[in-house]
Amino acid sequence: MTAMPDQDVEMGRAPAPMPNKIRTQHVSVYYGDKCAIKDVSLDIESNRVTAFIGPSGCGKSTFLRCINRMNDTIDICRVDGSIVLDGTDIYDSKIDVVQLRARVGMVFQKPNPFPKSIYDNVAYGPRIHGLVSGRGETDDVVEASLNRAGLWDEVKDRLQDPGTSLSGGQQQRLCIARAIAVQPEVILMDEPCSALDPIATARIEELIDELRANYTIIIVTHSMQQAARVSQRTAFFHLGDLIEFGDTEQVFTNPIEQKTQDYITGRFG
Amino acid sequence: MTDLLAGRALTDAAARRQLNRRHRAERRFKYYGLAAIFAALGVLAVLLVTIVGAGYSAFQQTHIQLDIELREDLIDPDGTRKEADIRQANYAVLVRDALIKIFPDASGRRDRRALARLVSSGADIQLLNMVLADATLIGSTQTIWFKASADFDSLSKGQIPRDVPEDARKVSDKQIAWFDHLAALGLVEKKFNTGFFTTADSREPEQAGILGAVVGSLLTLIVTLVLSFPIGVMAAVYLEEFAPKNRLTDFIEININNLAAVPSIVFGLLGLAVFLNFFGLPRSAPLVGGMVLALMTLPTIIIASRAALRAVPPSIREAALGMGASPVQTVTHHVLPLAMPGILTGTIIGMAQALGETAPLLMIGMVAFIVDVPGSFTDAATVLPVQVFLWADAPERGFVERTSAAIMVLLAFLIVMNILAVVLRRRFERRW
Ligand SMILES: Nc1ncnc2c1ncn2[C@@H]1O[C@H](COP(=O)(O)OP(=O)(O)O)[C@@H](O)[C@H]1O
């Protein structure tokens, strides 16, 4: 561990380079005529946590949602450039969006469990993708997913309770369990802790660190401390531009760009 | 220098006056609101009291008990016991003879006819049905309750004044005397009017019932529901969840909203022109009535369904899509079930509107006088509100009370449907 800019910013471990999972090249995103992301190229490493930081409205969510093509659901949204996942362009016309989203899961800002039982929330993905057949297999997947999301012990006696009856932090972990139940390769998280209290946040951050072993994780966060705590790679966006992208430690301790420096020292935000 | 910002203190007399004025205004506003509510409730109460007051007596029917000698020589002189022969007999004579036995003084033709009028003209059918059901009764003497005719029903209910000159009322002094004598003998009784709920319309008030109209309304509403619910929900789902937002969908949306405001009689004219005259479907049929009402109900269902779909939070759609559910799966697994209580509430309200609709059905001939309970979707039928309309037009006293009674039945159906809508909403209301 090297010097830190701030005492409560604890660095993620210094990363050894990993193979690229996702390559994005010259990605621009438009809402109608408005350009929300301008010519962004960056590579996401496998089994790493990559954080997107930047002031509100700079396009972090927009860029994140390109990676599982959630932007397709917005009529006026247009994406240019290429995003390649394991060698295949996900915007290729031959790509089935449904399968893509099974490979690239997503956790949203506000916990959004389905108004169904905890069990059905987790079982839903495996069922629609035909990953399970029969009650026994489904039970196993539900248990494994909840276990991995660190929720099993808390809910194992109340699997039939509605998912919405859980606390905010539990709901968010349920959403993570739901996402990993379909065995995705990549998990996108859009400010997953912004609606949670500090203790629940800490649990999720621990969880993210554990999940890194099996998944490639991209997390959008408005909290620089969080980015510093959980990520190995950090991308700083500003007004739709990718300003700086590098190892988290380097971005926070020794930024190359003046704008990054200004942002992480709190001069604007 | 004066401090402009400070102004007056809150305890200042002028400020206090201002405060009091404000409080008075708020109180006044509250009283206006209460007055409005009481006015509305008052009108409703007057309406209900009037209807119930005029209609409750229809649920009772005066009956007269007679000993009928089922003479074989009159019913089945040849002793064949064949249905055709039994049907040919003149049962009215049996009833009249039974009356004459009680009042031997009624001798002349006119007297006898006047005497026979005490009992409903449906008495002979009642006897015929009895004999048809059990031929062994022929030759025996049976004690039977018959409906009194409408005029004597009214008389016993006190609806015909006895102190006016004889020619100013529909029943003569002699008839009143006979009737009172029967009553003194304990042969007159008011019973619950089951016939009102088990028969269809009739020219005779005492034989007229609501069942034909109720069944007609049910058949019509089934057609309306079967047509308008799937079409309405599909249209709403498509417009809300799948349709691109462009000029065309805007245009469609405006037109659906306009359609909801089209006077219902216009739909009746359309039904007349298209369903009857062009497609040649049967007149007066619940099928056509239901089709016309479905047109009218569609916009209601579409608008309610769209509102219900819009109330499903977008986060649910995102969650499902993010899991890799297809748009159709997202809608059928998540959005539609969550919107269903709202959709059903809207549908029930649409159905309730359709149940009370009269004007468009007049256009397609559902206003005909029909004495049979309809048995299928293509039989001639009438519906409850049209039955009310028909009876309200009839001059007989007996129909006046039946009009109100029919309104009560109609209101009962409407209230049940609305309660159902409220229960559904309560039961399935969700918090996100
Ligand atoms: N659905 C949308 N329609 C139009 N503009 C949008 C939409 N979503 C986001 N934007 C615009 O795109 C820009 C980037 O938004 P977003 O990606 O949500 O920023 P961030 O997540 O970094 O706060 C903002 O200016 C926002 O107004």
Ligand SMILES: [Mg+2]
């Ligand atoms: Mg965002």
